[in-house]
Amino acid sequence: MRSAFAFLLLAFSALVMAQGNLEVNTPAISQVKSAMTSRHAQLAPHYASGALGLARDATVQVRDANAIPLAQRGAVQSAVAAENSDRATLYREIAKANGNPAWEADIRATFAQRWIDKAQPGWWVQNAQGAWVKK
Amino acid sequence: MKHSHVSALAAMSAASLLSACVTINIYFPAAAAEKAADKIIDEVWQLQKKAEPAAPPASKETK
Numbered sequence: 001m002r003s004a005f006a007f008l009l010l011a012f013s014a015l016v017m018a019q020g021n022l023e024v025n026t027p028a029i030s031q032v033k034s035a036m037t038s039r040h041a042q043l044a045p046h047y048a049s050g051a052l053g054l055a056r057d058a059t060v061q062v063r064d065a066n067a068i069p070l071a072q073r074g075a076v077q078s079a080v081a082a083e084n085s086d087r088a089t090l091y092r093e094i095a096k097a098n099g100n101p102a103w104e105a106d107i108r109a110t111f112a113q114r115w116i117d118k119a120q121p122g123w124w125v126q127n128a129q130g131a132w133v134k135k
Numbered sequence: 136m137k138h139s140h141v142s143a144l145a146a147m148s149a150a151s152l153l154s155a156c157v158t159i160n161i162y163f164p165a166a167a168a169e170k171a172a173d174k175i176i177d178e179v180w181q182l183q184k185k186a187e188p189a190a191p192p193a194s195k196e197t198k
Contacts, residue, residue, distance in 0.1 A: 022170075033178060040179055
């Protein structure tokens, strides 16, 4: 009886330890990811023009609305709002998928750094002091 | 006698293993999170893995 319990404990701990990776394959995560991927085509030219920047809080921000042609301005602003809402969902869902909703802020901070690190040269990013700098 | 020794040992090692795992699970796995973030960002931004440094530029520029 006791050894059966010990075996169960061992099996469980092995299971927990096997998770060296974060779980990121849930339907909710896939859904926001694909929405963000298709939206990127619309946003990319505006990162390059400096109209949009990658903020230190892991969101996209409109830095300079005047750099967006007037005819597109409204659409780009809505796309930014949708992007930020998807990003918030993404961070929340990753935390949830790994059984630790409290990790959301850490996941957001990790993403903030990686979005900025992976931004292309010429894109604008926010530094730790909150100032916008061109990569 | 011998059997109880073995199972006590098993229970102790299971407990120590379990406590190690609980520690891993409570603290934020920064490296795993970074790996996951990189994978997702590469997908969303459609970045290629920087594998071929000597790749010639595409002849047709889309922009």
